[in-house]
Amino acid sequence: MKYAIVESGGKQYRMEEGANLKVDRIHAEPGTDVLLDKVLLVGNSEGATAGQPYVSDAKVACEVVEHGRDKKIVVFRFWRRKDSRKKQGHRQEFTRIKVKSIQA
Template sequence: MYAIVNIAGKQFKVTKDQYVYAPKLQGDIDASVEFDEVLLAENDGTVSVGAPTVDGAKVSGKILDHVKGDKVIVFKKKRRKGYKKKNGHRQEFTKLLIEDIKL
């Protein structure tokens, strides 16, 4: 059983007991979260496609941690002009444990 769910504007293919790194969500650690924007669900070979979402389907999970991703270096340069700009960025993520998929 799996589902494709919209979490904070991004689509994830999730199964039960899977860890997902989603864009940062509001909520405390060990808080339960529920996502009702299920776009597609599969159960024992039968696929339900939503238009735009599957009615009555929900994915529940638990927030495990708030973490930062790897550092991305942004370097800009214009040749022969002496212009150099170095900048770094670390995206924030929320680590989720998918506990249940209800159809």
């Protein structure tokens, strides 16, 4: 089983062929193909190849499935003895992708 560690949106994701992942929003229309080239590590059952910082000539081909927004989280700040508080909500946007192939 071939896998890759890819950087996208400032975060790192472990990707395998055929997997569906939820990553930070990518500006591409659903149904289009996206090529992720910031590959940090490529591995299989025999071993792994790490990059410095990226593996040269390694790419992960993905298809954008859909866009969406996560569940709402509440950010609540409270200052004691000051009679002051702040409540704020946030919904993070995401893109669901399907990994088609890993080229290394």
